[in-house]
Amino acid sequence: MIFGQAWVFSVMARIVLLPKGVVFECDAGESIYDAAARQEIRFPVSCRNGVCEICKGRLLIGELSVGASAPNLIANAGHQPEVMLCRAVPQSDCEIEIESVYARGELPLKSVVCQVESVSKLDNYIYKASLLLPAGGTPEFYAGQYLSLEIPGFEEACYFSIASAPGPRLLELHIQADPHLERACKIVEFLNGASTVKLNLPHGKACLPTVPDQELILIAAGTGFAQMKSLIEFLLPNGFAHPLTLYWGVRKEQDMYMREQAEQWQREYKNFQFRPHIADIDTIDGVDHHNQLAEAVLADEHDIANSLVFTSGSPRLVFSVLDSLEQAGLPEDQFFSDVLEYAERPR
Ligand code: FES
Numbered sequence: 001m002i003f004g005q006a007w008v009f010s011v012m013a014r015i016v017l018l019p020k021g022v023v024f025e026c027d028a029g030e031s032i033y034d035a036a037a038r039q040e041i042r043f044p045v046s047c048r049n050g051v052c053e054i055c056k057g058r059l060l061i062g063e064l065s066v067g068a069s070a071p072n073l074i075a076n077a078g079h080q081p082e083v084m085l086c087r088a089v090p091q092s093d094c095e096i097e098i099e100s101v102y103a104r105g106e107l108p109l110k111s112v113v114c115q116v117e118s119v120s121k122l123d124n125y126i127y128k129a130s131l132l133l134p135a136g137g138t139p140e141f142y143a144g145q146y147l148s149l150e151i152p153g154f155e156e157a158c159y160f161s162i163a164s165a166p167g168p169r170l171l172e173l174h175i176q177a178d179p180h181l182e183r184a185c186k187i188v189e190f191l192n193g194a195s196t197v198k199l200n201l202p203h204g205k206a207c208l209p210t211v212p213d214q215e216l217i218l219i220a221a222g223t224g225f226a227q228m229k230s231l232i233e234f235l236l237p238n239g240f241a242h243p244l245t246l247y248w249g250v251r252k253e254q255d256m257y258m259r260e261q262a263e264q265w266q267r268e269y270k271n272f273q274f275r276p277h278i279a280d281i282d283t284i285d286g287v288d289h290h291n292q293l294a295e296a297v298l299a300d301e302h303d304i305a306n307s308l309v310f311t312s313g314s315p316r317l318v319f320s321v322l323d324s325l326e327q328a329g330l331p332e333d334q335f336f337s338d339v340l341e342y343a344e345r346p347r
Pocket of ligand 1: 056
C-alpha cells in the first residue's frame with residue numbers, strides 16, 4: 001500500500017531488498033535511500049527527487065509513504081506498485097524488488113581490457129604477470145580479492161588472486177606453471193605473447209574493505225601467498241598497528257619465491273612477523289603438512305579468540321586449519337578463505 005498524502009505516521013522499519021536479500025533498518029521518517037546510504041548499502045540513484053526513475057523498486061510487501069507533493073513517485077500504482085526509493089518512507093516493514101543492489105563492502109563486478117605490461121619469472125615455475133588497468137573508471141577491488149582472466153580458447157574463466165594492494169593501476173598476479181600444469185602453462189604462454197587481456201573483477205569475500213582494529217593471522221600455502229601480499233601491502237602502509245603474522249608453507253625451499261620481500265616487511269614493521277615453513281615434501285597436500293601449519297600458529301602467542309584469520313591453499317589445508325583454530329577458540333565468523341565459497345569439506 002502507498003500513502004500519497006502527508007506523512008500519515010512513520011515507524012522504524014526492517015527493509016528487505018530482493019532478490020539479493022539485503023536487509024537493513026530504516027529510522028522513523030527516513031527515506032529508504034537515506035537509510036541504505038547511511039548503512040553503506042548502494043543502489044542506483046541520480047536526481048533524488050523522483051524524476052529520473054533510476055531508483056525505482058517494486059513494493060512486494062508493506063506500506064510506504066511518498067508524500068502529498070510528489071505523486072509521480074509512484075510509477076505504476078496497483079497491487080505491487082513501483083516506487084521511487086529515493087523519496088519513499090516506510091510505514092511498516094517492507095520487501096522491495098530492485099536490481100543492482102550492493103551490500104555493505106560489496107563492489108560491482110566489471111569487465112575491462114588491460115595491457116599486459118610484463119611477464120617475468122619469480123622462480124623456476126612461478127611467474128609474475130603485471131597488468132595495467134585502463135586510465136579512468138578503474139574498477140575498484142578490496143585487498144584479498146581475486147579476478148578472472150578471459151583467455152582465448154578457454155571455455156572457463158581463469159581465476160587468480162590479485163597480489164597487489166588496491167589503488168595503483170598496475171595489478172600483479174602470481175601464476176604457478178609447473179610443466180605438468182598444462183592449463184597454467186598455456187595462460188603464461190598467452191600472456192607472454194599478448195598485448196592486452198580481458199579480465200573481470202572483483203571476486204571474493206575473503207577481503208578487507210577497511211583496516212581492522214584487531215590482530216590478524218595470515219596462513220598461505222604456495223602461491224596462496226599472492227592474496228596475503230595484497231592484504232599486507234594494504235595494511236602496513238595504512239597504519240595497521242596490531243600484530244600481523246604471516247605463516248607461509250611451501251614444499252621446497254626454492255618455492256618460497258618472495259621470501260626476501262616477507263623478510264623485508266619484518267625488518268621494516270615492528271608489528272609484522274614472518275613464519276616460513278618448508279615441508280621438504282613433494283606435495284603440499286600431505287596431511288602432516290596441514291597439521292604443521294596449524295600447529296605453528298598455535299605454538300605462537302596469539303589472541304586467537306579476538307583475531308581475524310585469512311587462509312589460502314587447498315581445501316584440505318583450509319578446513320584443517322579452520323578446525324584446529326576453532327578448537328582453540330576462534331569464532332567461525334573471524335575465519336576467511338575463498339575456499340569456503342567454492343569447495344566442499346574434503347572427506
Ligand atoms: S533518484 Fe531519480 S527518481 Fe529516485
